[in-house]
Amino acid sequence: MSDEQDDEMTALKAIFDDAFEYGRNAAHEYTGKLTVSVNVPAEASILMAGSIESDGSRAGIITRSISALPPVTLFFTLAAAYPKGAAPQIAIACVWLSAQQRAELARQMHETWTHEPDVILFHCADLLQNVFDRISVAFPLVLADDVAEMVIEHDRAQQQQRFDATRHNCGICLEDKLGAVCYALSCGHVFCRACLTEFFALHINEGNVAAVQCPDHACIKFGAKLLDSDIVALVGHALHRRYSEIVEKRALDTDPSITWCPRRTCEGSAQKDAQYEKLAICRKCGYAFCFYCRRSWHGTGQFCAVDNHQRITREYSEASDEMKRYMELKYGASTLRRIVSDAEQVQETNRWLEENTTTCPTCHCSIQKAFGCNHMTCSVCGTHFCYLCGAYLTPNSVLDHFNVQGGRCGNRLFEDLGADPEQLFLDAYQEEAAAAAAVVDGLH
Ligand SMILES: [Zn+2]
Ligand SMILES: [Zn+2]
Ligand SMILES: [Zn+2]
Ligand SMILES: [Zn+2]
Ligand SMILES: [Zn+2]
Ligand SMILES: [Zn+2]
Incomplete structure (x- = not known):
């Protein structure tokens, strides 16, 4: 084993730390792997292969910009003669590079070593880091769906890591907070997560759904709408459901x-x-x-049912012109006219009934008071009652009710009737006598 190999391993470990792992294989050769993060061009984007039509058209497909790609891994094994007498054995693993692209990169590494046989792993790492300068790659990268999902997830995690490590000024509590406790709304404005949750929950609980928007002045000014996903993430599903119900109700009310x-x-x-x-x-x-x-x-x-027609009629007659037009749209102009005329007829009938009849306290039917005293007999159920106060009267002593001096109906048997009181009294007396006789008859 050459000192050059030992030195190379030590140097790479110092530079790449956890991204560099190495050991010795059964043949006592150095072997290991180096994980390299690549520099991603600003215009980088990807496209899911599954979204391309069978005829190759990409109409309507949205490519997705990305700012990070999963790393490239370089596997190596160093023969005893490396670096001067033997090239390193290398293999490149990467989910988003094709086999062809990986082979091309390996070829370039080998060519460099052939050109000048020497330690080469650091050069290989540099080549992979700047892979987009070494091979031609057209954006968007067309990736198999599962790979694309992996790439998107990696990109998201990288962005989150950067966000979490950055300080942001919260426009609600006005404090500088680490991104890890902050939340970026879909509009891009960042606030403390705790501040936003409290702010939105308060407004939703008060039914003030219009205030559930980004608290930044620019967003308030333009009435920018929040994404539902933002609201769910901040206040949870139960409150979001409440929010949606109120929003829907407001929209439907019009x-x-x-x-x-x-x-x-x-x-x-x-x-x-x-x-x-x-x-x-x-x-x-x-x-x-x-x-x-x-x-x-x-x-x-x-x-x-007539009740509601009277309500609608009343609302219509009291409505502003604008409200009248709204009601005509709601109920239909011809239906509304019919409801109003029906209700007017019903009202007229009710007024007449009110003026000319009274209601039986037992069966609640209307009894017309044509001519006679204030002692009423229901033509439907036979109940005796007082026209003035509605009290039940005992059949064989109906006049007692009108004879209580100082009572509500005392001396009022013939009140407001405009007839000859004398004659009416006689009629009433005979009526009472007949009723009493009927009761006596019933006892036989
Ligand atoms: Zn805050
Ligand atoms: Zn905003
Ligand atoms: Zn219902
Ligand atoms: Zn109905
Ligand atoms: Zn009755
Ligand atoms: Zn009475």
Whole structure:
């Protein structure tokens, strides 16, 4: 073994440290490997071979720029006669160089040694480091998909390493922080991860989704949008889901063909059906309901519950011109006119009923008060009650209610009737007598 070989091993170890490993084989020859990081040109890019069409076209394919490539490994074994009497045995391993390119590099190394037989491993390392100056490589590098993925992952890890080791000024807490505790948003602005998480979580919890954007002035000014992946990375999936729901809801609130599921626990969105004008089906829980009255789906044949029509009518009559146009889009102009006229009719009927009838306290049907005293008898269920206060009256002593002096309805049996009180009293008396007789009859 020559001193020259020992010196070369020692020198390489001093320079390359962990990237250089060596030992002796069974024949007591030096053998080892040197891992070399390559200088990557600024224009470097790669392309996945699997994305190329079978006819060779690359239309629509996006090449990916990279700033780092996985290292090249040089394996060597030194014969006893090396460096003067024998060339080193070398092999080159590299995932992104073709067999042809690796053979060309080995040929160049051998040629150098042949030209001037001497220690050559440092020269080999230099050659590999500047590989793009030694062989012609066209960008993008076309790589098998699995290799391309490996290269992309390596590039990402290298960038992360550089980022982690650099100090960044956080625009929120205004402190200089190491990249390892920072986060770079998709726009390129960097803040502490903790600051961003707190900032976004606060706004999402308050429902202030418009504020969930890069806090940098430039991004606020241009209204730059964040990527969902940034939000997930910072606040987690649960809060991101909440964020998306609010954003979706805000967007849908301005769409007249969208309404919200009436199930209080659901609040999913539902679109007006294309075929059935009134049908809406919740996208979240599948509940089918009426777009207009919001009851569960009642088919096209049935009328809607009136309550909601009155609400829509009231909203429409009080709406601004702009809001009226929105409502016409939402419900359809002709449907809206029908709803309004239906509701007006219903209101008129209700007003008439209110003025001319009262409601039975037992069966709740409307009873018209035509002519008579304030003692009412329900024509449907037979309940006796007071027209003025709605109190139940005992059938055989209805007049007691109107005879309580100082009571609510005392002396008011014939109030507001405009008829001859004397005659009315007689009628009432006879009515009471008849009712009492009926009760007595019932006892027989
Ligand atoms: Zn900060
Ligand atoms: Zn930004
Ligand atoms: Zn629902
Ligand atoms: Zn309905
Ligand atoms: Zn009744
Ligand atoms: Zn009364």
